[in-house]
Amino acid sequence: MNEHAEPVERLIKALEKLPGVGARSAERFAYHMLDAPQEETMELARAIRDMKRDAKECKQCYNISGEDECRICRDRSRDRTLLCVVETYQDVTAIERTGAYRGLYHVLRGRLAPLEGKGPENLTIRRLLERVKSGEFREVILATNPDMEGDGTAMFLAQEMAGLDVKVTRLARGIPSGGRVKLAGKSILSDALEGRTEL
Amino acid sequence: MNEHAEPVERLIKALEKLPGVGARSAERFAYHMLDAPQEETMELARAIRDMKRDAKECKQCYNISGEDECRICRDRSRDRTLLCVVETYQDVTAIERTGAYRGLYHVLRGRLAPLEGKGPENLTIRRLLERVKSGEFREVILATNPDMEGDGTAMFLAQEMAGLDVKVTRLARGIPSGGRVKLAGKSILSDALEGRTEL
Numbered sequence: 283m284n285e286h287a288e289p290v291e292r293l294i295k296a297l298e299k300l301p302g303v304g305a306r307s308a309e310r311f312a313y314h315m316l317d318a319p320q321e322e323t324m325e326l327a328r329a330i331r332d333m334k335r336d337a338k339e340c341k342q343c344y345n346i347s348g349e350d351e352c353r354i355c356r357d358r359s360r361d362r363t364l365l366c367v368v369e370t371y372q373d374v375t376a377i378e379r380t381g382a383y384r385g386l387y388h389v390l391r392g393r394l395a396p397l398e399g400k401g402p403e404n405l406t407i408r409r410l411l412e413r414v415k416s417g418e419f420r421e422v423i424l425a426t427n428p429d430m431e432g433d434g435t436a437m438f439l440a441q442e443m444a445g446l447d448v449k450v451t452r453l454a455r456g457i458p459s460g461g462r463v464k465l466a467g468k469s470i471l472s473d474a475l476e477g478r479t480e481l
Numbered sequence: 482m483n484e485h486a487e488p489v490e491r492l493i494k495a496l497e498k499l500p501g502v503g504a505r506s507a508e509r510f511a512y513h514m515l516d517a518p519q520e521e522t523m524e525l526a527r528a529i530r531d532m533k534r535d536a537k538e539c540k541q542c543y544n545i546s547g548e549d550e551c552r553i554c555r556d557r558s559r560d561r562t563l564l565c566v567v568e569t570y571q572d573v574t575a576i577e578r579t580g581a582y583r584g585l586y587h588v589l590r591g592r593l594a595p596l597e598g599k600g601p602e603n604l605t606i607r608r609l610l611e612r613v614k615s616g617e618f619r620e621v622i623l624a625t626n627p628d629m630e631g632d633g634t635a636m637f638l639a640q641e642m643a644g645l646d647v648k649v650t651r652l653a654r655g656i657p658s659g660g661r662v663k664l665a666g667k668s669i670l671s672d673a674l675e676g677r678t679e680l
Contacts, residue, residue, distance in 0.1 A: 285577045288547040289532040296525040299517070300510050307501075313571055314500050315529060316536060316545065326495040327529040330514060333488040334522050337515060346515065348487040372512055378484045 290316065342413075344389035344406050346371045354378075354387060361385045363420040367410065367439065369393050369427060377425065385423075388413065393426055393435040402438070410439070414448055421449040428455045428473075489515065541612075543588035543605050545570045553577075553586060560584045562619040566609065566638065568592050568626060576624065584622075587612065592625055592634040606638070613647055620648040627654045627672075 286294060290312050297308035315323045339345070340352035347353070354360065354374070364385025368374055374387050390405045402408075414422055424439055426432035440450050456474035457466050466474070485493060489511050496507035514522045538544070539551035546552070553559065553573070563584025567573055573586050589604045601607075613621055623638055625631035639649050655673035656665050665673070 285574050287536060287545045287551065289528075289535040290545060290547075293525075293528040293532045296521075296528040299521055299525070301513050302506075302509070309574070310501070311499050312532070315532065318498070320533060322495075322498055323529060323533050326492075326498070327526045327533075329488075329492040329495040330522060330526040330529075333492045333511070333514065334519060334526075336488040337486060346486045346489060348489075352486065375484050375508070 286312075339389075343387045344371075344391060344409075345374050345387055359384075362418060364423070365413065365419045365421070366423045366425050368425045369432065369435075373425065385421075390426070390435070393431045394438055395431050405435075407439070407442070411442055414443055414446060417447065419448055421451060424450065424452045428453070485511075538588075542586045543570075543590055543608075544573050544586055558583075561617060563622070564612065564618045564620070565622045565624050567624045568631065568634075572624065589625070589634070592630045593637055594630050601637070604634075606641070609638070610641055613642055613645060616646065618647055620650060623649065623651045627652070 285291075286309075293312045293315070294305070294308040297303055297311050298305065300308075303311070315326070336348050337346050338348075338350070340347040340355055341350050342355040343352060345352040345354060361384050364383075365388055366377065366383060366385055367388045367390060368377070369390050369392060371389050374389060377383050377387075388406070388410045390407065390410070392400060392405055394400060394402065394405070413419070422439075422443060424436040426435045436452055440452075443450050454477060455470075456477055457463060457470060461470075463471070484490075485508075492511045492514070493504070493507040496502055496510050497504065499507075502510070514525070535547050536545055537547075537549070539546040539554055540549050541554040542551060544551040544553060560583050563582075564587055565576065565582060565584055566587045566589060567576070568589050568591060570588050573588060576582050576586075587605070587609050589606065589609070591599060591604055593599060593601065593604070612618070621638075621642060623635040625634045635651055639651075642649050653676060654669075655676055656662060656669060660669075662670070
């Protein structure tokens, strides 16, 4: 026999599916909801339902959006000649948070992973090439992750864009800001040395 | 301008109301739900709604229950002559988890707190006294918290039950199992000394 009343137990089980939420956190959340005002808790239930219903991919860039075209693509104040290619919509959020980028995006929906059978046709590469071929962009920044598959994806895209009249760049790699040289791994330090800049 | 699409942003705001959930965790949960199967995420939304609708207080003991009478009160295999009085339904869960108690419960819904204007009439004390006066119980264990208000509440209840044919006990207090004598505070050590047992 289980410790909780059935409706509470069912909620705890559902909460445990969230990343990093174990039995104790799920219980704490459930108890909070039990005691919280009806309106606050029902708003959470509705927000979950509405997000699953309303969130979709932007028709232009495949970013998550509440409408057909995302806010970034709709924003006429942005630099529409600059395109940043990322693996996932979470990467868009991370880059937006910096405030250091004012161009547009293209979300690949993953990266090339031949071993998992993930080829160009599983990503949004065809649409990316269409956008780039339209000639709107002066620069495409390949911001896939700095790992084997992200690098491979960037390499593939650079080759596909080789004949086009567009500058293709890749995010800089090196020692993370705030990091310690003595703690950086071999490949991080190699990258940092190779990419050293003149002062 | 905000980093997330409107439906995602709304969900993040709702998730941030949960205890210990900051902006980053809320975002992680929201992204998880965005990518998780429709059915898994909708089950969470429904479980929240159903719990708020179905969870109620047991008519006997005021524990949280999906039905009019909670599972513990309905369980005929329990010792129905033993009553454990606690402040909240979370205390029931904690005690049940030990597996060391097989009697019934009574949830006070708080403790006496004169400074906050919380008197006996704000708790379920009248019903508790009715239950005890019925003569069903041979022992009432007062398991309110070992702090000023919990002690005050236990004292009050003990006085109210003074004339009745029932043994009234209080949870033992002392050094917590796994704790260190050298780290225990003054009042913990005083309790432990006063309550010392013969070996």
